[in-house]
Every structure is written in structure tokens, then in C-alpha cells.
Amino acid sequence: MTETPPPLRARAEIDLGALRANVRTLRARVAPHVQLMAVVKADAYGHGAVRCARAALEAGADWLGTATPHEALALRAAGITDARILCWLWTPGDPWAAGIEAGLDMTVSGMWALREVTQAARETGRTARIQLKADTGLGRNGCQPADWPELVGEALKAQKDGLVTVTGLWSHFACADEPGHPSIASQLDVFRSMLDYAEKAGVEPEVRHIANSPATLTLPDTHFDLVRPGIAMYGVSPSPELGTSADFGLRPVMSLIGSVALVKEVPAGHGVSYGHHYVTETETTLGLIPLGYADGIPRHASGRGPVLVGGRIRRAAGRVAMDQFVVDLGGDAVEPGAVAVLFGPGDRGEPTAEDWAQAADTIAYEIVTRIGPRVPRVYVNG
Structure with missing residues (x-):
């Protein structure tokens, strides 16, 4: 179906057929057991979160990803009720209880966040789904390796009490869009070490993930259980150094x-x-x-x-x-x-x-x- 564009001063024409094809192309680049999260933060990189989320799910995406809880809750309010949604950028006082009730997977990067989400779980009487994020070298959001044992230990205690379920362990690359950058191997080593610690302590994650768009396209050893393409899903190359959109079989949306x-x-x-x-x-x-x-x-x-x-x-x-x-x-x-x-x-x-x-x-x-x-x-x- 093609909707005829009205005469307008200007318009951003969004080709959902191209988006669906891009999702299928990205899926074909990963192993069959690897899940795909369609990142639709920032209003789907300006393309329109609700329409793009639906198109990505139609094309085979397993998860949706947003930065803020408000973005995730807006998808739920729009009727996207069955898809798993991970949101990762929380601040103190954010709507943890609403996230629990909406069935979101919520990222915890520090003890303050674990305290707030467990309190919300007590108040709602429901178990929160959380994913622990590790700072493996990006220096942005995520838990530092030195603080990881405390966060993992306290999360496991909360899980034993029925307040949370730890559904994932994850991190984010700093320079995956720069071929051969030494930080890529370094972060991967740190991630594996932090995964090993958490799993030996008793965490049994559904998904472990670190691969963004450039890693999805060029670093197969980073795919783990799930990849998180963002800009690539919209047909834009994450880096001209890696290749053009056409080089990767992607079409700008x-x-x-x-x-x-x-x-x-x-x-x-x-x-x-x-x-x-x-x-x-x-x-x-x-x-x-x-x-x-x-x-x-x-x-x-x-x-x-x-x-x-x-x-x-x-x-x-x-x-x-x-x-x-x-x-x-x-x-x-x-x-x-x-x-x-x-x-x-x-x-x-x-x-x-x-x-x-x-x-x-x-x-x-x-x-x-x-x-x-x-x-x-x-x-x-x-």
C-alpha cells in the first residue's frame, strides 16, 4: 500500500517497505539463535517511533529498544503491548512502577536504580524485569567493574526475594564504528569477564548483548544472544569508513x-x-x-x-x-x-x-x- 503524499510545504517521506527490508537484511547477518532488537529511541531516529516499531516487528524484530522510559511507555500506550521493550536511560524519580506494570525490561546501572526499582516492585506487588548494564570502557552509563560485584550481589538478593528478575546483562561499544580500534577488543574482554562473574554468582540471563549497528554489521564475535541495530535499521551507514548503506545492502528510509x-x-x-x-x-x-x-x-x-x-x-x-x-x-x-x-x-x-x-x-x-x-x-x- 502506498499513501499518496499531500501537497505540503515540506515532508519527511518514510519508506516502511525499506525499513522492513533493512530489518530482514540485518537479521540475515546474524546467526539464527541471535535475537534482534529494533532501536526506536528518539522517535525512531526522527522517523516516527510507533510506525517504525510496528514495521520492524512485522519484519521479524524480537525486541524494541528505547532510551527513556517515557518513550517505552508511549509505545505501550499506542497499542504495542506484546513486544519486549528494553529502556536504559533512567534518572532518579522516573516511573519505575509504571514500567513494571507495563512489562518493560528496565536497565539498572547502579545501586540507586536498584533501590528505586525494588521499592516500586514492593509498592506494585509485582516482579520487575531488569537488565544490568556494565560500563566496559565507554565511560557513560553502566556499572564500573569495581562496583559490579556489589550490584550483582544485591540484584540476586532482590531476585531471591521475588522483587526482580534479572533478564539480561549488557554493555555498549565506544568505537565499534572505527575499524580496528583497540578499545573494541579491550571492551569485549572486560564484558566477557563481567559476564563470567555475574553468571558464576548465579545470574541466568535470557540475553547478553553489546553489539550496536556497526558491530552487528562487521563484528560477528560480538553478537552473543542479541544485537541492537539502530541507525542501520533506517538504512544509514553507521560510519563511511565501514562502508556505504549500499555496501551493506541497506536502503535509507x-x-x-x-x-x-x-x-x-x-x-x-x-x-x-x-x-x-x-x-x-x-x-x-x-x-x-x-x-x-x-x-x-x-x-x-x-x-x-x-x-x-x-x-x-x-x-x-x-x-x-x-x-x-x-x-x-x-x-x-x-x-x-x-x-x-x-x-x-x-x-x-x-x-x-x-x-x-x-x-x-x-x-x-x-x-x-x-x-x-x-x-x-x-x-x-x-
């Missing part, structure tokens, strides 16, 4: 499309946008693209951001403003209402999210995730 709002002739020497960082060299035509940094277009791509208009790649002329930016059409005859493709899969001559990332000195993750709510998501191949 989001296309960002605008409608040219205005075309006008201007003389040579005409300044364009704030600060006049761009001045026309000759008499030319300018096209107005009704998207700006309030919509997620990076201001850092001013003067460099590529757009396909009238069959040719144009560059943002001058500053990207809050709601709009300008392209120099070079005198070409382009009518108002013409399609302007900022990025897409790239197989029709349009730029890609990676092209915008290079123009803005950032990563493609940020390009797709930052597209704001003022840009409607239009789903195709649903």
Missing part, C-alpha cells in the same frame, strides 16, 4: 522533500540571506526553500548544503535561517511549487543524509534525528 516557495530574478552583486555571506556573481535566479534550522536543517551547512532542484544539485546560498534558505538556480527556469529534495536514498540523483552530514561536519545520525515536528512524516509502503 527517510527522504526530506520541500516545495520551492518562491523563484525570482536578481541582479549581479545581490546579497543573499543574513550577513550577506553569499553575493551573486551575475544576474541569476534564486529559489526559496521553506525549511530552516527550526525544522532541523543544520545552520553549519550554510553555503554547502546540497539540494536537488530542477534536475540539478544546488547548494544553500548564504545562511540557513530559522524557517528557510535560498539556492542559486543559475538562471534556470524553475517554477514555484517545484520539488526540492534535500536528501533521500541517492539513487535518483538526490543528495543523501551522509552528504548533509559532510556539509555540516557532523554524522548522518544527527541529520535524520534532528528533523523537527514541524515537518510532517508521510508514510509510504505501509
Whole structure:
């Protein structure tokens, strides 16, 4: 089924058929016993969490992953009631009781979190499902190796009391997107050591996992019981050094499309946008693209951001403003209402999210995730 996009100022076109194909491709890269968690945090990296979660489950994903409990609870409220959902970024006072009642798997990285989740279990009279996260070298969330024995011991005591069930042990890579980085082997050694300690102490996890998108694609010895592809599921390569999306058999899911709002002739020497960082060299035509940094277009791509208009790649002329930016059409005859493709899969001559990332000195993750709510998501191949 294809939904016909309405005429809009701009839209983010989300190809759910591509997403389902990407999930199947990722599944094919892991052993049959390895489960797949579709990471749909940050509104599915800007693609729309509910629709993408459903499509991923349809394509064979076993779990869903979110950062915050509020993201996970929103999926439950939308009717995704049967899938296992892991959420990992908790802060003191977060809704542990609601998470327990919603049947979430909740990450515990320190003693404060274990105390809060066990208290919520007592209050609800239900057993909480928790996963213990190890900091194996990323230095972000997770329990340090020195504190691991205490956390494991106290979690086992809570499990014996019927307050929690430890369903998983996991960690996260720092540099899996950098081929051969020495931290990869180091983290893997630490992870295996922390797994060994927990399992000898009596933890019997359903799943052990550390593999993110780049590890899923290139490091099969990191797959354990479950992989957690995020950006790869949306058809974006986690690192140009590892390969392009096409190299991995993935297709970008989001296309960002605008409608040219205005075309006008201007003389040579005409300044364009704030600060006049761009001045026309000759008499030319300018096209107005009704998207700006309030919509997620990076201001850092001013003067460099590529757009396909009238069959040719144009560059943002001058500053990207809050709601709009300008392209120099070079005198070409382009009518108002013409399609302007900022990025897409790239197989029709349009730029890609990676092209915008290079123009803005950032990563493609940020390009797709930052597209704001003022840009409607239009789903195709649903």
C-alpha cells in the first residue's frame, strides 16, 4: 500500500517497505539463535517511533529498544503491548512502577536504580524485569567493574526475594564504528569477564548483548544472544569508513522533500540571506526553500548544503535561517511549487543524509534525528 503524499510545504517521506527490508537484511547477518532488537529511541531516529516499531516487528524484530522510559511507555500506550521493550536511560524519580506494570525490561546501572526499582516492585506487588548494564570502557552509563560485584550481589538478593528478575546483562561499544580500534577488543574482554562473574554468582540471563549497528554489521564475535541495530535499521551507514548503506545492502528510509516557495530574478552583486555571506556573481535566479534550522536543517551547512532542484544539485546560498534558505538556480527556469529534495536514498540523483552530514561536519545520525515536528512524516509502503 502506498499513501499518496499531500501537497505540503515540506515532508519527511518514510519508506516502511525499506525499513522492513533493512530489518530482514540485518537479521540475515546474524546467526539464527541471535535475537534482534529494533532501536526506536528518539522517535525512531526522527522517523516516527510507533510506525517504525510496528514495521520492524512485522519484519521479524524480537525486541524494541528505547532510551527513556517515557518513550517505552508511549509505545505501550499506542497499542504495542506484546513486544519486549528494553529502556536504559533512567534518572532518579522516573516511573519505575509504571514500567513494571507495563512489562518493560528496565536497565539498572547502579545501586540507586536498584533501590528505586525494588521499592516500586514492593509498592506494585509485582516482579520487575531488569537488565544490568556494565560500563566496559565507554565511560557513560553502566556499572564500573569495581562496583559490579556489589550490584550483582544485591540484584540476586532482590531476585531471591521475588522483587526482580534479572533478564539480561549488557554493555555498549565506544568505537565499534572505527575499524580496528583497540578499545573494541579491550571492551569485549572486560564484558566477557563481567559476564563470567555475574553468571558464576548465579545470574541466568535470557540475553547478553553489546553489539550496536556497526558491530552487528562487521563484528560477528560480538553478537552473543542479541544485537541492537539502530541507525542501520533506517538504512544509514553507521560510519563511511565501514562502508556505504549500499555496501551493506541497506536502503535509507527517510527522504526530506520541500516545495520551492518562491523563484525570482536578481541582479549581479545581490546579497543573499543574513550577513550577506553569499553575493551573486551575475544576474541569476534564486529559489526559496521553506525549511530552516527550526525544522532541523543544520545552520553549519550554510553555503554547502546540497539540494536537488530542477534536475540539478544546488547548494544553500548564504545562511540557513530559522524557517528557510535560498539556492542559486543559475538562471534556470524553475517554477514555484517545484520539488526540492534535500536528501533521500541517492539513487535518483538526490543528495543523501551522509552528504548533509559532510556539509555540516557532523554524522548522518544527527541529520535524520534532528528533523523537527514541524515537518510532517508521510508514510509510504505501509
